[in-house]
Amino acid sequence: MLQRFTKDARAIVEAAVEIARERGASTVEAEHLLLAATRREDPTAIVLRGHGLDFDGLDRALEAESERSLAAVGVSAERPRFTPFPGKPRFATSAKAALEGALRAATERADRHIGSRHVVLGVLRPTRGTVPRALGLAGVDRDELSAAISSAT
Amino acid sequence: MIDLATPADPADGLAAVVALRRLAEQLEAAEVERAMRTGWSWPEVAEALGVTRQAVHKKHAKRLIAAGVELRRR
Numbered sequence: 001m002l003q004r005f006t007k008d009a010r011a012i013v014e015a016a017v018e019i020a021r022e023r024g025a026s027t028v029e030a031e032h033l034l035l036a037a038t039r040r041e042d043p044t045a046i047v048l049r050g051h052g053l054d055f056d057g058l059d060r061a062l063e064a065e066s067e068r069s070l071a072a073v074g075v076s077a078e079r080p081r082f083t084p085f086p087g088k089p090r091f092a093t094s095a096k097a098a099l100e101g102a103l104r105a106a107t108e109r110a111d112r113h114i115g116s117r118h119v120v121l122g123v124l125r126p127t128r129g130t131v132p133r134a135l136g137l138a139g140v141d142r143d144e145l146s147a148a149i150s151s152a153t
Numbered sequence: 154m155i156d157l158a159t160p161a162d163p164a165d166g167l168a169a170v171v172a173l174r175r176l177a178e179q180l181e182a183a184e185v186e187r188a189m190r191t192g193w194s195w196p197e198v199a200e201a202l203g204v205t206r207q208a209v210h211k212k213h214a215k216r217l218i219a220a221g222v223e224l225r226r227r
Contacts, residue, residue, distance in 0.1 A: 024179055069172035072165035077176055080183035083220035133168055 006115040009102070012036045013119070020089045024082060027092035030131050031062055033099075034123045037116055043152040044117045051140050051148070061138035065130060068137065094129060101125040109150070120149055185213050186222065194225045 002010065015036035020028040038048050038055045048054070053061075063079075070076060091099075101122030106114045123131060124146045135142055160166040181202070188198050195214075199206040217224060 024182055025175070026178055065168070066172045066175070069165065069168035070176065072160035072162075073169040073173070075169075075173065075176075077180075080176075080179040082179065082183040082186050083216055085182070085216045086219050087215070128164065130168070130171060133164075 004103070004106070004112075004114050006113050008040065008042060008116045009114050009119050012040065012116055013099070015039065016095070017088055021084055021087075024084045025089055026085070027089050028095045029092050030094040030098040030123050030126070030129070031058075031134065033095055033119060034058060034131060035062075037120045037123070040116055042116055044115075044120050044149055047145070047148045047152045048120070051145055052138060053135075053140065057138065058134070061134040061140075062130070064137045065134040069133070094126075094131075097126065098122040117149055117152070121146060124149070182213070182216075185209065186217060186220065189213075189217055189222050189224060192225060 002013075005013070012033060013036075016032040017028050019035050020032045023032075025032070034048075034053075035055060035058055038045055038053055038058055048058075067076070098119065099122060102114050102118040103122070105118045105121035105125075106112075109118075111118065124135075124142055126132060127142075132142055135145070160169065185198055185202075188201070193201075195206050195210050199209045202209060214224070
C-alpha cells in the first residue's frame with residue numbers, strides 16, 4: 001500500500017511514529033498522524049490551521065478530550081513524566097484504519113497517488129474515537145473540515 | 154478511594170477506557186523509572202507490579218539505561 005504514497009504522505013507517517021515515541025505512546029494512533037499533518041507546509045495543513053488545528057491547537061484539544069474522558073469516571077491526573085521508550089512504536093488499529101481510509105479517499109476521488117490530503121481525510125473518516133471527540137471539543141465540524149480539505153488546492 | 158462514577162453516555166465510558174489505558178501505561182513508565190532512580194531493584198519493582206522480573210526488565214531496562222539510571226542487580 002505504501003508504494004502509492006507520495007513523499008509528503010510518507011513523511012507524515014514517519015513523523016507520526018516519532019511523535020508517538022516522544023510522547024511515550026506504545027503504539028502509533030490516528031491522532032499522531034493528524035498531529036504530524038499539522039506541521040507540514042501544504043494546502044492541507046493550511047486548511048487545518050485555518051480551523052484552529054495547528055500543532056498546539058490540536059494538542060490542546062487532545063488533552064481536553066483525555067481530561068474529559070477521565071473525568072467521566074471520576075479520575076483526574078497530571079500527565080506522568082518519564083523517559084520515552086527507545087525503538088519504534090507499532091501502528092495501532094486507529095492508525096491502520098486511517099491509512100486504509102486514505103487509500104479509500106484516493107479511490108473515491110480517482111486520485112492515483114495518496115498524498116497528505118488523503119491521509120488527513122482518512123484520519124477524519126471515523127465518527128467515534130479520540131480524534132472526532134477532540135475535534136468536537138475544539139468546536140470543529142468534521143464534515144465541513146473534510147470538505148474544505150477535499151477542495152483545497 | 155477513587156469514586157468511579159458511571160458516565161451517562163456510553164461514548165464517554167468507552168473513551169474513559171481508552172484514556173485510562175493510556176494513563177496506566179504512562180504511569181507505569183513514570184513510576185518504574187522513579188522507583189529505579191531511588192534504588193529499588195528489578196525484583197522489588199516486579200513484585201510491586203505483580204509481574205515477573207523478566208517482564209519488567211524486558212519492558213523497561215533499555216529505556217532506563219538510555220536515561221542513565223543506575224540499575225541495581227539485586
